[in-house]
Amino acid sequence: MRYLPLTDADRSAMLAKIGAAGIDDLFVDVPPSARLDGPVAGLPLHASEMAVEKHMRALSKKNLAAADAAFFCGAGAYRHHVPASVDHIIQRGEFLTAYTPYQPEIAQGTLQMLFEFQSQVARLYGCAVANASMYDGSTAAWEAVAMAGRVTRRKRAVLSGALHPHYVETIRTMAKFTGDEIADALPTVQPEPDLASLIARIDDDTSCVVVQYPDILGRVYDITPVAEAAHAHGALLIAVNTEPVALGALTSPGEMGADIVVGEGQALGVGLQFGGPYLGLFAVRDPKHVRQMPGRLCGETQDAEGKRGFVLTLSTREQHIRREKATSNICTNSGLCALAFSVHLTLLGERGLRALAAENHRLACLAADRLASIPGVTVVNRSFFNEFTVTLGRDAREVVRALAKKKVLAGVSLGRLYPGHGDLAEGLLVAVTETTGEDDIETLVAALKEELA
Amino acid sequence: MARYYTDEHEWIDVTGDTATVGITDYAQGQLGDIVFVELPAAGTRVEKGKDAAVVESVKAASDVYAPITGEVTEGNAALEDDPALVNSDPEGAGWFFRMSIADAGQLEGLMDEGAYKAFCESL
Numbered sequence: 085m086r087y088l089p090l091t092d093a094d095r096s097a098m099l100a101k102i103g104a105a106g107i108d109d110l111f112v113d114v115p116p117s118a119r120l121d122g123p124v125a126g127l128p129l130h131a132s133e134m135a136v137e138k139h140m141r142a143l144s145k146k147n148l149a150a151a152d153a154a155f156f157c158g159a160g161a162y163r164h165h166v167p168a169s170v171d172h173i174i175q176r177g178e179f180l181t182a183y184t185p186y187q188p189e190i191a192q193g194t195l196q197m198l199f200e201f202q203s204q205v206a207r208l209y210g211c212a213v214a215n216a217s218m219y220d221g222s223t224a225a226w227e228a229v230a231m232a233g234r235v236t237r238r239k240r241a242v243l244s245g246a247l248h249p250h251y252v253e254t255i256r257t258m259a260k261f262t263g264d265e266i267a268d269a270l271p272t273v274q275p276e277p278d279l280a281s282l283i284a285r286i287d288d289d290t291s292c293v294v295v296q297y298p299d300i301l302g303r304v305y306d307i308t309p310v311a312e313a314a315h316a317h318g319a320l321l322i323a324v325n326t327e328p329v330a331l332g333a334l335t336s337p338g339e340m341g342a343d344i345v346v347g348e349g350q351a352l353g354v355g356l357q358f359g360g361p362y363l364g365l366f367a368v369r370d371p372k373h374v375r376q377m378p379g380r381l382c383g384e385t386q387d388a389e390g391k392r393g394f395v396l397t398l399s400t401r402e403q404h405i406r407r408e409k410a411t412s413n414i415c416t417n418s419g420l421c422a423l424a425f426s427v428h429l430t431l432l433g434e435r436g437l438r439a440l441a442a443e444n445h446r447l448a449c450l451a452a453d454r455l456a457s458i459p460g461v462t463v464v465n466r467s468f469f470n471e472f473t474v475t476l477g478r479d480a481r482e483v484v485r486a487l488a489k490k491k492v493l494a495g496v497s498l499g500r501l502y503p504g505h506g507d508l509a510e511g512l513l514v515a516v517t518e519t520t521g522e523d524d525i526e527t528l529v530a531a532l533k534e535e536l537a
Numbered sequence: 538m539a540r541y542y543t544d545e546h547e548w549i550d551v552t553g554d555t556a557t558v559g560i561t562d563y564a565q566g567q568l569g570d571i572v573f574v575e576l577p578a579a580g581t582r583v584e585k586g587k588d589a590a591v592v593e594s595v596k597a598a599s600d601v602y603a604p605i606t607g608e609v610t611e612g613n614a615a616l617e618d619d620p621a622l623v624n625s626d627p628e629g630a631g632w633f634f635r636m637s638i639a640d641a642g643q644l645e646g647l648m649d650e651g652a653y654k655a656f657c658e659s660l
Contacts, residue, residue, distance in 0.1 A: 375573065375575070400573075400593045405597060405598060
């Protein structure tokens with residue numbers, strides 16, 4: 085057997101087999117405007133490694149990194165302090181395994197860690213069972229919608245208008261292939277979410293209702309009435325959480341009757357990392373739903389000598405056994421990010437998480453009060469955890485751009501999240517964590533006051 | 538009462554116009570320890586040769602096909618708590634579901650006990 089890359093003859097044979105004249109024929113679905121039709125202008129054919137490094141460094145200086153600014157961006161990805169010990173621990177040899185690290189004879193370290201991770205997620209979410217993680221929050225949200233379809237044998241998902249628009253897009257994209265009907269809506273910028281109109285959209289064909297908690301505008305509210313309304317129609321309630329630190333202070337979605345709780349785990353242990361890789365969390369409240377869950381599940385057992393051990397369990401739900409009838413096409417997990425999440429949460433402990441959550445909320449309250457003192461700025465939320473919405477009386481995108489020039493990243497504008505919806509353009513999401521100190525808040529307030537004057 | 542068998546290792550007992558369906562002793566032996574059975578809800582319409590239930594053992598999850606077309610009238614609730622009944626008494630207490638018979642003619646093509654025994658021996 086040869087271990088050489090493909091030869092020109094191999095390539096020609098493969099192209100001929102599928103009836104393509106050349107490699108370019110494989111890219112005809114990419115719009116011509118997005119295709120490269122020649123060398124990139126100004127790019128030299130050769131440059132030394134040192135020269136490239138220097139050039140790239142100069143380019144990177146054009147970025148304004150989170151750590152170099154007063155940083156108030158959130159909207160689903162949160163900057164928290166990740167202790168250096170997290171990185172140290174996750175790089176220990178005990179956790180270094182070859183892909184796929186699930187073989188119980190040789191991977192007890194990884195399997196035990198996944199079991200602990202699942203226990204942590206289940207407790208945070210107020211659920212009975214959590215899986216060993218998914219790719220990210222948005223794909224976990226889709227998996228929850230798909231699961232609700234299997235449980236209820238219905239194909240109509242009702243999404244809250246206050247669900248993150250990127251999550252809505254992910255769900256829409258996947259639903260194209262399953263034929264599920266996705267009933268979504270836009271958020272209404274008001275102190276409390278409009279639960280009455282959400283509940284009015286639930287009917288007897290509804291497989292699930294998807295809410296976000298805290299929601300995209302940062303509002304914290306009791307989801308119990310939505311759970312009751314969903315259940316009255318035989319539908320499941322899916323709760324999405326994008327900021328797990330919030331659950332150090334708030335009642336968990338499971339306790340309020342959510343059947344499936346999913347979310348983004350990035351805030352603990354993972355860091356912003358340019359948007360990925362992130363960590364999808366997935367849990368179910370009622371153990372009877374466990375066989376419809378997607379993803380890997382790690383369980384505790386005893387070996388032949390009666391000693392405690394860990395194995396993957398209920399694998400018959402999964403693709404390598406059930407093939408096209410599997411509960412999901414995910415046959416892996418975000419192992420390293422899950423490890424970092426678990427180590428960070430373990431280092432914090434329950435008391436540490438509660439303290440961290442309290443500090444986030446304290447700073448956010450301070451920021452909201454200070455921002456509200458600026459003429460033209462209105463704080464929308466009646467309640468929030470560490471992120472809230474303000475309206476600025478003018479296009480928030482422009483304000484964000486202007487403040488970025490002053491090394492203040494003021495938040496995520498609703499105009500950016502909902503392009504083309506002019507009525508939302510004045511809204512700005514402001515996230516405050518333990519990494520944005522009182523000095524950063526004063527910097528933001530001063531810059532915004534000046535900009536709006 | 539007449540009992541028939543399919544080449545997918547289901548058995549079907551016919552009493553009047555209702556039938557009881559399960560998997561054979563040979564099938565449970567091949568599957569090993571049964572840990573879960575997913576049954577169709579009452580009222581589900583099943584079609585001859587199409588999947589109607591799922592049986593899960595420690596080794597694999599397998600589909601159980603409807604031997605004939607009809608409507609499910611009852612699933613065996615006992616299997617929820619004790620799926621191992623399929624191992625201990627596959628052709629009795631370990632039955633899967635009861636159904637109505639849409640077309641009794643479909644029974645003609647199934648095997649009787651002797652034919653099924655010969656079929657298993659040929660495998």
